[in-house]
Amino acid sequence: MRAEHSYQFNRQRGLKTLLLKSLSLFSSVRLYNVIIVAIAQFLAAVFIMAPGLSVTSILLDYKLWLIIIASSAAIAGGYIINNFYDREKDLINRPQKTLLENQVRRSTLWSVYFVVNAVGFILGSIVSWRAGLFFALYIFAMWFYSHKLKRILFLGNLMAALLAVTPFFVLFMYYKNFYAVILVHGGFLFLILGMRELVKDLENLRGDLAQNYRTIPVVLGEKVSKQFYTFLTFLTIVPIAVLVGYFKLGYMHYYFTLITGALLVCLPLIWSSRRKREYLLIHFILKIIIGVGVFSILLIDLPSILDRFQTLFT
Structure with missing residues (x-):
């Protein structure tokens, strides 16, 4: 036993x-x-x-x-x-x-x-x-x-x-x-990722400072970092406006409308943030924007997509 x-x-x-x-x-x-x-x-x-x-x-x-x-x-x-x-x-x-x-x-x-x-x-x-x-x-x-x-x-x-x-x-x-629409989509994603990296630096300020990482918050301070984040937010609206105004996005324009609102909501949040958990919330919102953006590709030509998948399984 x-x-x-x-x-x-x-x-x-x-x-x-x-x-x-x-x-x-x-x-x-x-x-x-x-x-x-x-x-x-x-x-x-x-x-x-x-x-x-x-x-x-x-x-x-x-x-x-x-x-x-x-x-x-x-x-x-x-x-x-x-x-x-x-x-x-x-x-x-x-x-x-x-x-x-x-x-x-x-x-x-x-x-x-x-x-x-x-x-x-x-x-x-x-x-x-x-x-x-x-x-x-x-x-x-x-x-x-x-x-x-x-x-x-x-x-x-x-x-x-x-x-x-x-x-x-x-x-x-x-x-x-190498269509222009792809490059504009890439520019939009690049700016969102840049914002996320900046928020990560604000989250990790203690460790970066201790290990001598020359990040924007460490070298220039939190206030300048938030100003730079604000600049990136408004800069992100440029590719969004180009995509919505000049390219056929189908139902995907609803995604860009929603994330524009989400990005603007994050602005007062980041300026009022002082603690790591508050930066984590903004980081989480940006990750949701990226994740939802992946699946919103399906909305570009939803009727055609449904027809193509119907053809695939019949």
Whole structure:
């Protein structure tokens, strides 16, 4: 009986440890963000990049899936290397989450980092040598950002936003589609991501200050950071106005109307914010704007989309 009880106890303990390490690994690679980018790439391919192709032909295009998987692997690697360089800072800014992520040994994370980057490069190379080169440069850029650029004033925020939108450029290359509407959409997303990075710097002010990160709040202060955020908010209205006024967006114009209101609501919130949890609320709103924006792509030509999917399943 004692041996059986000991076996059950060790088995439960092993399962608990495995679950904890799995959660730690998923947290390290920011699995939620990786999935959102993958969905965004797929929807962009179907409804923006290649509107002339049938859904069936896009779904059966193995090279598109290789690009999406390669992007997901490279992004996951980027999050891992970013965690390595930010570990001391994150222990100050988000101790509980960092302790969870520390459940996986650093040697294991290094192994995962090299594996996912190799997967990204190899799958990209299968698509074409240009895609392989793209992913090699993207992987290097994420390492260089985490190692050097992140601590440089303004450049760190700029690179973070650029790297977040970069996975969509490989789709431009693949479909050879550089329509103006896509570039304006990209500009809108870039500005939203820039705002999010600025709010993250305000959240992480204590850790950045302790670790000598030269972020905008650390060097120029919270007031200037809020002024810059305000400037980005009004600047974001420019691509929104261009998209709504000059391009056919279908029902997606409702999304832009709603998020314009949400962005304006965030302005008094950020000016009244003094504590981390208040900045976290604004950060959450911006993440919702990005997440809803991904699925709002479906609204560009909703009747046609419904017809195409009906054709697909009949």
